[in-house]
Every structure is written in structure tokens, then in C-alpha cells.
Amino acid sequence: MIRGGKSMVSSPPAFSNDAKKLLICTGNTVSVFSTSTGLQITELEGHRGLVTSVIVVPASTPASKILCYCWTASLDGTIRYWDFSLPELIKAIDIRFPIFFMVIPDIKEQEQPPNNLGGQIRKCNLTQSRLANGVTLAETQNPEVITICSSGKYIGIREKCKIRIWEVPAKDSKNAVLKKIRLHHTKKLSILAFHPTERIIAAGDLTGRILIWRGFGHKTFSIGDKSIKRGLMKNEDERPGVRGDDDADSCTTWHWHSAEVKVLFFSSDGAYLYSGGKEGVLVVWQLDTGKKKFLPRIGSPLLYFINSPDPSLSSISCADNRVHLLKMPSMEILKSIAGIKLPWSVPEISKGSYNGLLDDREISEVQVCERNHQPGDEVTVIVTLVALSQDGSMMGTVETKLPEEGIGGLVSLKFWTCGAQNKNFSLSTIIYEPHRDAGVSAIAFHPTRHIAVSSSYGGDFKIWVRNHEIQQKDQVLQNAGWTCHAVGSYKKKPMTAATFSADGSVLAVAAETVITLWDPEKNVLVAVIGESLEPIVRLSFVGKSEYLVSASQGSSPQVSVWSMSKLSVYWSYKLHAEAIACAMDDSCFAILALLPKSLNYTESNKTMLQGTDDGVILLFNVGDPVPVVTWFVKKSKGGGLAFLHINPASLEENLSDEKPAPVLLAYINGDHEYVLFDPYGEQAPECSVTRQGNLVGLEEAGQFGYTSIYGELPEFNLKRNQTPSVTFVPSEKPWETIFSGSSHNLPPLTKLCTAFLESLLQKRTAVLE
Structure with a gap:
């Protein structure tokens, strides 16, 4: 089994002490990348749940920068200590509660985890591999992100419109005195950051404002320090911006962002404050003057900004599952580490993307609609459909521009051609409103010819033909584009799904609750089969097209197998099929079905469902209604399936100690994480993957x-x-x-x-x- 497509921005990354490596939380593992090449070097595997924190042990001396040790925390309730240069697990500590975030005040002693009912900030002694007796710093209604100052003396969390700050106790004692303060604001806070050397804390709110409290905790945390007590302001009028009796000398407000502040980080010398959010712009504030400069057009909302031990290198994590390495202070993007885009629309799995899937690397990107990233909450353009030809040389997309106040909506059908050398797609043809003002329900390509079909909820389907390439005098091939060859309909019913047979001689189009069979060459209706209770949303021929699989959705969902020789149903199941995949040269197919509990999916039970099996993959032989094998999966809603017919010789380079399978089954879940495995194997063991992309720069390989x-x-x-x-x-x-x-x-x-x-x-x- 080969896994990939994990989110690279679920938690903040961490730099190694020499700034040559970047550690990124990727699902249940931590991936280690080279900052010089942007390629993956190795992976830390061992956690059984989502890794929520990775912290590199700081170097105590300049010579110890070559040491590569880190702590990781996970929802599986364990904290693990690694040598990530080998990589090797050194020890593990079982906390017995899911750990949502972790900070380390100092090298010897350590911190927290919140539990699964609410939130607790607990202290853990890592040297003795145990929780500190009786030391619970706080309890919260929900797990909160913990922020720690660079000295390790103070930690803080945001709680609605308040900031809670604690002085970390030095001893594991029940009698340890916990000093804490609260700072108040009128809006809900989203993030906070401590100044590296001074008692200054910054916080961002949901409206885009940044608040900076100076001299926090002088009254509470500095008792006994006469030098500080003499400098305290006793006159309330001399504490500008401070609300009530908050323990701070002053509070300043800056406002540039138009939406929630997601990134807030002080520079290592404390002279600058970095901020970012939904606008996709990194703002650098000069702390003393409030002057600012910008890194614009990053193209996606910002999530995390991390400084490295090398002052000339930083990283920024974006919501499009991309991590950029920045050259400082010019903020030039040096390298980008990209994963599969996080869910907006469900992608298709390309038959021609084996190298990318096996190496878990992006090989190409297509900007379907030309538009800059907009920070507004309202989505105006949606890519609703993506379809690829079997050889991967052609692609069809449908984008919908949503109407504003009921007017101005637009549906566009686009055809793309893949380059033979660079494998990048270029736009060939745009058809505006291909089915008048109706939406497009499906796109399907002919298996061997440059023919495609699009079906419409408006009651018709259209067959599109790509014109022959024209040879010009300058010997440059120019594509003449796609034109409409034929139009068909059936009793003005909505056409909800479409597919070609294996040889392309039959076109099946679902007319809501029935299946119509057409001769695509003559555009003649051949037969009408079936009568389902609910609209048919998916069609796929099995093997040599002797059977057809259909899936309907609604209050009575059903999966049916139809015999093309008898034009009748062969067998059926009451299943809610999220996806169907058929092997091209075999009589088997796979169904991704949702379990009943996932049909009532809401945001409120999202966390619960993501931790449990909410779907099932069923592998069938078309002649037998009993599944050949069954796999239970997570995050199945919005997922997809595809069979990958591969050349075994091309896979031998990527799999070791394993006889390569001629067919792999790819499953991609609703979070765009994917798994490749042999569906016919007795088991699905983890394969030993040798990624060609996981190469270290020559300076790291020690060549001379x-x-x-x-x-x-x-x-x-x-x-x-x-x-x-x-x-x-x-x-x-x-x-x-x-x-x-x-x-x-x-x-x-x-x-x-x-x-x-x-x-x-x-x-x-x-x-x-």
C-alpha cells in the first residue's frame, strides 16, 4: 500500500538547527524535506493518529547544530522522541489523552495535552517520561493552540475575547504557585504571539485587527522585582488602550487586514511583526513605528509563518497545501513544497500520473479560470467537473460563475490538451453556455478517438469532436478546436450521467431514472433500459462492455448491474455509492459506498466521523453479487476511486521486495489524501517505497x-x-x-x-x- 496526498499545513512545520531541513506534519507521519532542493529526504513513521506538533530540540552549542533530534505529538495520545537524521525512534511517552498541540518551555521539562472531552493544559516531564504530578495549568471548554515565549517562561492561549497567560511553574509540585493574567478585547481573538525579548504580546482578531500589549504582567509576574515595580504606571489614565484593570502598560491597535488574522509572528530580533490571513498577503510591520511592507500575490490564504535558525530563511504555509521557503529579508520565494490541493472540488485521478502518485509529488497544475486570489468570503467561481481521457492527453473542465443577486451566472465548458514533453495542459477550446442556461452534469471521453460527450440537467446531451490539427507553412501544428457534432435528448428529461463503452461503439446516457443507449456515430437511440426510483448519477461499463453499472442517489439509493445482452438488471444493492471504478481489461469493478452514519454528515460531527470508518470499498466480480473483498475507510464523503493499469517494469523502480501488481486501486478521500494498493492481494502491506524525488543535495551527501x-x-x-x-x-x-x-x-x-x-x-x- 502506498499512501500520499496528506495535508502539509495541518500543523506548523519546524526547521532543523542548521536550517537545511524542514519537518512537516503529514497525516500520521512527519516528512523531512531539504530546504535547498525542496525534495523529501525521509519520513518519521510510528504514530497511529494525526501528528499535531513537531518540535526540534534546539542546539545548545554551535557544534551541536548537526544533531537532529525532535519531539512529536499526536492524537494517538503519545509523545515521541526521534533522531530524524537516521530516522530512528528513541523513546515514546503515552499520555493517554489525544494531544492537540504541544510546546516545550525548555529542553529538560515540558508541557501539555488537552483531552477528548474538553481541554486541559498539562505539564509533562519528558526526562522521566511521565505527566507532572498534580500540575494542570488550565482547563478549557475546547482544545486551544498554545503559544510559548522564546524564553519558555510564559505560555498563552486565546479564549474567545480574552488572552490567558501563565507563568510556567518550574517544579512538578502540587503546591506550585500558578501566576496568571487575562487581557481583554471586544472581538473574538484568533491568534497571538510573544515578543522574543520584551514583555510584549500581539494578538489578531476575526475582524483583521492586531492588538499589541506592552509591559504585560508587570504587577502579577514581577512581585519582588523592585527594579520593575518602580517602573510600573500607577495612574490608570497613563495606560492608553488598556481595558479595565488588565495588567499591561499600554495597548496599541493596527488595522490593515480585511478578515481574520491567521499568521502572527515576531522576527528573531523583535524589531518586526509578520501578519497574514485570507488576503494571501504577508505584511511586515515595523514594531516601533507601525510602518509596513508587503509580500503580495501569494495566491492562497496564509496559515503559518516560521523563522529558521538561519536569519536568511523562513517558511510560510498556505491553505492550498503548499509550503513556500522564503529568502529573508527580501521575502523572495526560493522553493515551494506542494501537496494535492485541499478539497474545493473533487478531482479525478489521472491514469498518466503514476510517477506523481508513487512519489507523492505534484507534477503539474492547471489554472482553470484566470483569477487572482480574493480574500472575500463569498465564492464566485466553482470548478464543478473535471474529466480526463484514458491516455491522459485530453481534459475537460466545467466552471460555473455564480450569479450575483440572481443575475450574471455563466457556465463554461473547456477542453485542454496535454503537451507531449512537459506534460502541462494548455487550453484548446472554450464553449460558453454549452447547454444554454442549464448546468453540465457529466463529461466523458471516447476511449480511442478525439470525441467527448457532455450531458445537461436541461434535458439534452452533446457530442463534441476535435477538428484535425492543421499543418501550417512554418511547420507549426495548430489545433482547430472542438465543435459540436450532434445533440440528443429523451422525453425532455434531465440527462444526469454519461459514459462510453470500452470500444466506443455505444454511448450510455442516463435520462434521470432510465438509461438510454445511443450509437455515437449516427446519433441514433438504440435502446432504453431500467427504471430506478431515484435519479441515476453515475454510469460505467465493466470490462469489455458486457455489463453496465449504474448508481442512483436520493432517499432510496441503489447500485445496479445491467446485462447488455439481455438489456435487463443482473443484480442490485441498496447502497449510496460515492464513486464507481471499473477495470478496463477485467470483469471486476469497485464501489465506494457511504455507511449510514455518514449520510447525516454535518460540520458538527465532522471531527467524530474523521476518526472513524464512515465508508466501505467493495470489490465485485461482475457475475457475483457477493463482494470479493471489503475495505473500511475514513473520510469517504467526497472521495473517489480509480483503477491504474500500469507497466510492471515502471513500478519495479518504486517498490522493493514486492512483486509489482499489474493493476492498482487508487482511493482518494474527501480530504484529498490517497492510497494505492493491490486489490487482489491477500493483504495490503505497506510497500517499501524508493522515491526518485527524495534526493538530497550534494552538499548533504558529503561529496567532495x-x-x-x-x-x-x-x-x-x-x-x-x-x-x-x-x-x-x-x-x-x-x-x-x-x-x-x-x-x-x-x-x-x-x-x-x-x-x-x-x-x-x-x-x-x-x-x-
Whole structure:
């Protein structure tokens, strides 16, 4: 089983002490990426639940920056200690409660987890692998994100319109004195941040305002400190912006963001404050003056901003499941680590994307509609349908522009062509309102020809044909686009689903509750079969098209198998099918069905359902109504299935100690996480995956001398067209490109010789005791 598509932005990432690695929480694992190449290096596997926190143990000395230790916390109730350079699990601590967030005040002693009924902030002694006796810092109605100051002395949480701040007790004692304060605001707060060196705390609210309290806790946390007590302001009128008797010297409000502030972070020297949110703009505030500058057009709402130990490198996590590495202070985007886009519309799984699926890497991106990211809450354009041809060379999309105040709605059908070399899709044809003012219910491509069909809720379907490519005098091929070849309808009923047979000789279109069979060449109705109680929403031919599978949804959902030779139902089940996938060269098919409890899905029970099995994948042989095998799955609502018919030779490079299967079944859940597995295997063991993309830069591989400058010598092979199994990733060492370019751009000889001679020396790492 190969897993991928995990969210990379469910929790804040963490940099290694040398800033060469970025640790990202990805589902039940932590993925380690190279900051120089943006490629995955390794993975920390062991947690049985969602990993909610990753914290790198800070280096105590400059020489210890090479040490790679981290703590992770998970909803499985465990805290784990890793050496992520190997990677190897060193120890695990069972807290017995789901851990929603974790902070570490210092290296020796440690923090919290909230429980599953409400929220608790607990202290844990990591050196003794136990919860601190009797030390419960706070209880909250819901688990809250904990923020800690850099010194580890104070922690804080937001609670509706208040900030609660505690002074962390140093001893695991029931008699430990817990000092705490509250700071109040008129709006609900969304995030907070501590200044690295001074008693300053910043908080953002849901309206886009940023509040900065200076001198917080002087009265409460500084008892006995005479130097601070002398500086306290006793006159209430001399505390501008502070509400009531809040323990702070002043409170300042800044307002630029138009919506909720999601990112708030002080620079390492405390001179600047970074903020961001739904606008997709990173704002940098000068703390003393309030002046600001911007990194605009990031293209997605911002979630987290993290500084690295290297002041010239930071990361920003975005809601589109992408992590950008930034060059500071210019805020230039150096690299981007991208996952599958998080759910907006359900994507199709491409038959031609095996390398991307096996390596869990994005290989291409298509911007269906040209529009900049807008921070407004109202969605104006939705991609409602995506369909791919069997060979992956063509794609069809449908986008709907929602009407404003009942007017201005627009449906667009677009056809795309995939490039032979770069595998990127380019727009071929746009058809506005392809079915008048009605919505498009389905798109299907002919298996062997450049023909497609679109069905409409307005009561018709259209067959589209791509014109032949025209050879111009300059020898450039130009596509003439797609045109309508034929139009069909049946008793003015809504056409709700469509599919071609395996050889393309039969077109099946669902006319609401019946299935119509057409000759696509002549556009002639051949037969009408079936009569379901609910509208049919999915159709798919099985194998050589001897059988047809249909799925209807409504109060009485049903999955039916139809015999094409008898034009009658073969067998059926009362199931709510979320997706159907049929093997092209076999007589089997798979159904993703929702369990009854998931049919009543709401936001209120979302958390409960995501932790339990709410769906089932059933694999059938078309001639037998008894499932061949069954898998229970999570997050099935909005999920999809697809059979991947692959070349075993191409998979051998990605799977070790495992005989590659000719057919894999891909399941993608409602959160766009996917699993690839052999549906015919007795078990679905975790495969040992060797990702071609998981390459470390040469500076991390420890190469030196000739190879550090020119790379490895290629092996001599008589097969000229043989494709190398390892992709060369150039290093960022300055001398690798120092001999390239025009002569007037070469550096002086003194710099050239120094870099060259250093590259010939083998470097040894010495650990200081």
C-alpha cells in the first residue's frame, strides 16, 4: 500500500538547527524535506493518529547544530522522541489523552495535552517520561493552540475575547504557585504571539485587527522585582488602550487586514511583526513605528509563518497545501513544497500520473479560470467537473460563475490538451453556455478517438469532436478546436450521467431514472433500459462492455448491474455509492459506498466521523453479487476511486521486495489524501517505497573533490536510449557554476582558487565534547 496526498499545513512545520531541513506534519507521519532542493529526504513513521506538533530540540552549542533530534505529538495520545537524521525512534511517552498541540518551555521539562472531552493544559516531564504530578495549568471548554515565549517562561492561549497567560511553574509540585493574567478585547481573538525579548504580546482578531500589549504582567509576574515595580504606571489614565484593570502598560491597535488574522509572528530580533490571513498577503510591520511592507500575490490564504535558525530563511504555509521557503529579508520565494490541493472540488485521478502518485509529488497544475486570489468570503467561481481521457492527453473542465443577486451566472465548458514533453495542459477550446442556461452534469471521453460527450440537467446531451490539427507553412501544428457534432435528448428529461463503452461503439446516457443507449456515430437511440426510483448519477461499463453499472442517489439509493445482452438488471444493492471504478481489461469493478452514519454528515460531527470508518470499498466480480473483498475507510464523503493499469517494469523502480501488481486501486478521500494498493492481494502491506524525488543535495551527501564540481561520471552503456534511474540534482555550492558563463562574469582568480582548492579537501565533522 502506498499512501500520499496528506495535508502539509495541518500543523506548523519546524526547521532543523542548521536550517537545511524542514519537518512537516503529514497525516500520521512527519516528512523531512531539504530546504535547498525542496525534495523529501525521509519520513518519521510510528504514530497511529494525526501528528499535531513537531518540535526540534534546539542546539545548545554551535557544534551541536548537526544533531537532529525532535519531539512529536499526536492524537494517538503519545509523545515521541526521534533522531530524524537516521530516522530512528528513541523513546515514546503515552499520555493517554489525544494531544492537540504541544510546546516545550525548555529542553529538560515540558508541557501539555488537552483531552477528548474538553481541554486541559498539562505539564509533562519528558526526562522521566511521565505527566507532572498534580500540575494542570488550565482547563478549557475546547482544545486551544498554545503559544510559548522564546524564553519558555510564559505560555498563552486565546479564549474567545480574552488572552490567558501563565507563568510556567518550574517544579512538578502540587503546591506550585500558578501566576496568571487575562487581557481583554471586544472581538473574538484568533491568534497571538510573544515578543522574543520584551514583555510584549500581539494578538489578531476575526475582524483583521492586531492588538499589541506592552509591559504585560508587570504587577502579577514581577512581585519582588523592585527594579520593575518602580517602573510600573500607577495612574490608570497613563495606560492608553488598556481595558479595565488588565495588567499591561499600554495597548496599541493596527488595522490593515480585511478578515481574520491567521499568521502572527515576531522576527528573531523583535524589531518586526509578520501578519497574514485570507488576503494571501504577508505584511511586515515595523514594531516601533507601525510602518509596513508587503509580500503580495501569494495566491492562497496564509496559515503559518516560521523563522529558521538561519536569519536568511523562513517558511510560510498556505491553505492550498503548499509550503513556500522564503529568502529573508527580501521575502523572495526560493522553493515551494506542494501537496494535492485541499478539497474545493473533487478531482479525478489521472491514469498518466503514476510517477506523481508513487512519489507523492505534484507534477503539474492547471489554472482553470484566470483569477487572482480574493480574500472575500463569498465564492464566485466553482470548478464543478473535471474529466480526463484514458491516455491522459485530453481534459475537460466545467466552471460555473455564480450569479450575483440572481443575475450574471455563466457556465463554461473547456477542453485542454496535454503537451507531449512537459506534460502541462494548455487550453484548446472554450464553449460558453454549452447547454444554454442549464448546468453540465457529466463529461466523458471516447476511449480511442478525439470525441467527448457532455450531458445537461436541461434535458439534452452533446457530442463534441476535435477538428484535425492543421499543418501550417512554418511547420507549426495548430489545433482547430472542438465543435459540436450532434445533440440528443429523451422525453425532455434531465440527462444526469454519461459514459462510453470500452470500444466506443455505444454511448450510455442516463435520462434521470432510465438509461438510454445511443450509437455515437449516427446519433441514433438504440435502446432504453431500467427504471430506478431515484435519479441515476453515475454510469460505467465493466470490462469489455458486457455489463453496465449504474448508481442512483436520493432517499432510496441503489447500485445496479445491467446485462447488455439481455438489456435487463443482473443484480442490485441498496447502497449510496460515492464513486464507481471499473477495470478496463477485467470483469471486476469497485464501489465506494457511504455507511449510514455518514449520510447525516454535518460540520458538527465532522471531527467524530474523521476518526472513524464512515465508508466501505467493495470489490465485485461482475457475475457475483457477493463482494470479493471489503475495505473500511475514513473520510469517504467526497472521495473517489480509480483503477491504474500500469507497466510492471515502471513500478519495479518504486517498490522493493514486492512483486509489482499489474493493476492498482487508487482511493482518494474527501480530504484529498490517497492510497494505492493491490486489490487482489491477500493483504495490503505497506510497500517499501524508493522515491526518485527524495534526493538530497550534494552538499548533504558529503561529496567532495571532482564529484563536488562536475558530479558523478556516467556509467558507460551501449544502450543509448536508456533512461537513468536517478535524476541529478545540482548542488548550490558556488564553485559548481563558477566555470560557466561569459568570461567577463567570472570571479577574480583569488576567489576562484580558494573555492576550487577547498572543494578538493575532504571535510570531516568533529563533535565537541
